[in-house]
Amino acid sequence: MATIRDSFHSRLGFVLAAAGSAIGLGNIWGFPTQAANNGGGAFVLVYLIVTILLALPALYAEIYLGNQTQKNPVGALSEACQRFMPKAGKAAGLIGLMGAIMMLSFYTIVAGWMLAHALAALTEMLGMVELSTWLSSSSMTRDLLFTPIFIVLGAAIVHQGVNAGIEKWSSRLMPILLFMLIGLIVYILQQPGAMEGLAVYLIPDFSQVTDPKLVISAMGQAFFSLSVGVGGMMVYGSYMKKGKDLGKLVVSIAALDAFIAFLAGLLIIPALFVAQTAGVEVFNNGKLIGEGQLIFSILPTLFNSMGEMGLVISFVFFALLSIAALTSTISVTEVPVAYLVEEKSYHRTKATWLISALVFCTSLLVIVFFDVLFELVIQVLTTLIQPLMCLFYFIVVGWIWQRGNKLRDQAAIEAKPALKWWANYLRFVCPILLSVVFVNVAIIN
Template identity: 75%
Template structure:
């Protein structure tokens, strides 16, 4: 028996919801993944296609997820079960459980990567105060470093989550998101003043339209737009359920997507010029138009650039990795809330116990990945981002377009209110979005 909706915690303001949901979307995918993809796929051409596919695909998928949560006012497992009705109740519940497993998968590897960010931030700090040996250890990948820093990050997330939706998630998102934005803009201003930055700005902002039709570029942009909005693991659904029913979900979703896209754009404006600054000071950055060791962009190329700038560079490095740590934290908060809300509402755990049970499970999963890193880490990341997330989003479209009330929920509301725009949107969600999503899924997976 789940707790009644009257006892549910909730967001107390629209801006609190938008900042929390944008924080969920804005993570390492934006600040690490997006600039890497842009640098490897034509800069401005990639940015142009990314903006188009965000509008065509990612925005409707985000709407579908938030809408299901908001209508049900329940955690993702119960929300999907309710949306699927009596006939498909079990299907909805099982899909919700799969999303919950996806959330745990995401937390298991995300916590490790977030620990790297914290370690690199501290590395710059210790170098500044003269502890060079400790600094070198913190900036070098090792099993011991993973064992020490992964739990630190899990504890940070748990400390916020156990305080609840308003006192924890909303309050901290409202503090951390403006801080992230200010730090990002400050770093951009600094990097753009360095020699070589102008070349990076030109590559990033001036599209080569001959590349826009490249299928590889289109698929990369679709995948990035889709995954950067944290769709498919239930985090946005649970946040939607904490907003009062009847809020203008369309406007709120547009605000979230706009903020998410703006941060990704700014990250590109920071990192792509920074790569050209690094190249200007003699570092090998590109090989045949592709980044050298693209996954190591954050951990090798940029730290080398920062260290070549002396004391100022160390301050910039510290700020940069704290920025990434904040982005990672705001993303893990929403993902942790998915299993926590399920345990609180469907299994009658109190929030404190639920938070620590989930955090303990994430710690065990993370330590398993650390122990078998070479075999498991890449596999778990790929399974989540290329298979589970797109399939879950496809399911959301099918629920809204075909299963809910045995018809199209959005179209039903449109007919009731005689709203032609809503009718068109209902048609788009029902037919076009699943086809687009299948194209992404097939191309990314195979």
Template identity: 70%
Template sequence: MSSTTRDSFHSRLGFVLASAGAAIGLGNIWGFPTQVANNGGGAFLLVYLVVTVLLALPALYAEVYIGNQMQTNPVAALKKACGERFGKIGESAGIIGLIGALMMLSFYTIVAGWMLAHSLSPVAQMLGSTESSTWLASSSTLRNIIFTPVFIVLTAAIVHQGVHAGIERWSSRLMPLLLVMLLGLIIYILQQEGAMKGVELYLIPDFSQITDANLIIAAMGQAFFSLAIGVGAMMVYGSYMKKDQDIGKLVLSIAALDTFIAFIAGLLIIPALFVALHHGQQVFENGKLIGQGQLIFQILPSLFSSFGFIGLLLTFALFTLLSIAALTSTISSTEVVVAYLVEAKSMSRKYATNGVSLLVLIASMLIIINFEVIFALVIQLLTTILQPLMSLFYFIVVGWIWHRGNKLTDLAQLQNNKKLQLFGFYLRYICPTLLIVVFIHLAF
């Protein structure tokens, strides 16, 4: 596909909202509060913010910058950035990123299907169909086999429309809706008895846990997963923006919005846990949540059920919120592979989208059938190994390989930008060193 016919974002706001949508997902609204509850409350929050600033934000910049400068899909972008000498390595890394995107979609669409089913459960209850409501809120294999494809079709319907007409337009609608629903739920929960104890746990760090290596690694995995780094989503979105944009400001906007949503999601979920505790529910066991899935699928629905009809509305709002968050993330991961197929294999967007959707469907069905064995393994491989490794590769490309590591330095000198020069040094030396130290710790 030629550059003259390539689809693109039509505004900076559209790019920021779409990119924030890619970043803001279940990892923010479900995963982040769960990690906070299990890892020292405010201690995890503090470490997460530090890791985001020191590592995740520079990695996000590197990924968006490569895509924006190359104006093509991640595989071709990394191949071009690595030059003739290392082009094959760059191309291989890009393909690994595509595999990462497919891995993410394979488990993410399953979880998204859960959210969609649970959002319909209170609706069925309101309509008087108790049996349907119970089934929708169950964890049956049949339900998963039905709702996973439904979510894949929803994602495909938006991606099929293209970058501007589909991704940008729907992100601009869904992201404000997500924020309004989240704030509404927070306002309601914070008025309930017991909520302030949760706020205290969330905001006051236990400094004795801050140096815990497991906490730091968990925070790093959460930060990379939350910002959707390492699977090519941010690279392909960056490629859909014109090259004259201030990437630094755009990346800061994305990261700030993503972190803000994660932070306020904690203000919903953690206080809600303590409201449930106040109502006599068992929430913690040996200092840990009694189960990550139970937080969203048992504890909170059980709490809301005690509120009568209002509780049904709250349950609907919560799971609709989570469904929206999941949808904006699956859109971006699907677009990564679709962009490659359209540009490198000359497929039409329709056939590329359908092909990716079919591949994701097959992979997700395999996980559903072998859930206990594969599900957690895929998530762990993606978040603690593949995403950080890809981020390390981005640092190496921008800091060492691309124009012999002088791409950012040359730009900084051209613009007489001392801050960018300093950032180039940080990206070249400090970021890879920090990540390598983490990998050494994981290995030994």
């Protein structure tokens, strides 16, 4: 008896869920930090160019593969490559699953930090100063407590299914995230020093635009931010019925993702200069002090200087980050869950909790060997696995699928010149551009 696949029930539900997958810590934590360390407006400009030229096509290719096959990433890539190299397609799908587990292994740790800091502000407001201090202080004990809490939160949504869990909660959480972000921006921009940060953020230093390191950082940020290369968008695409205008949907997702990243920069970069105006040391020789610890050292210091209002701002800010992390976590968790449900005939509940247990074990390894593994896992994922998987998507869609190019065949049938142009761009230009970036990475390293 055939199993009826769960699916999204509306275009808006799909866009909000997919945007929720894309909009996460990469936007609100990673993007402003990268911008601050890579020329402000120059990084923003290069990021937008890389997103349009490479990340958006990769997003389209990933969603298209899932939508046309109506399968999880392993099944989708196996089917797309079945005429020429089915084993390679399956292997690529499994690498994508490994990438999803890798992403979750560090992502849930950082998400746990966000949740702990939100509770730290709340407990301080309630007068529980000792507990607040412990929650806001880095420790292995705190990581061992809050990482599984966050994993369980994601699993509780995923096990409910696509429509009842992912679509419903994404539709609730995304508007809350946007409202909170805009509210924080309005407040921060009224503080002393904010306009100086705004100028740094919005005015590009064109001398840095051609810096290879900046371009590579922007590419890694664009792929990580849009959540491409680990199969999350592919499995979401498979839950949309065929026949939808994927081009418009993909542009909507990418535009919403870039918009949130841009808003996050409007919040974080001016906040840095507000902190600097208040006497907090933020930059050293043009670079952020602490870089990745920006969110957990500089900004909390700024919030503390604001008195009671600072506690409210701190709670809202870290709650915002927790929501962003949760919407991304559920999409990445769905990748291996869908594989177990469809390829191994697991019940969704069993698959969800099994994957969650696996994620906790890998996160535990990262926590225990933090100094060695944390940065390494992020580096391997964002500069190797995700770009390589995107390159594979371009090759599959452009050259392998159905004797060469499924999109070109469709364009010929439907007599759509724009679709044919788009197919040729995916087929020829995107692999070349991505290969050039890889060559630069090799040269720099």
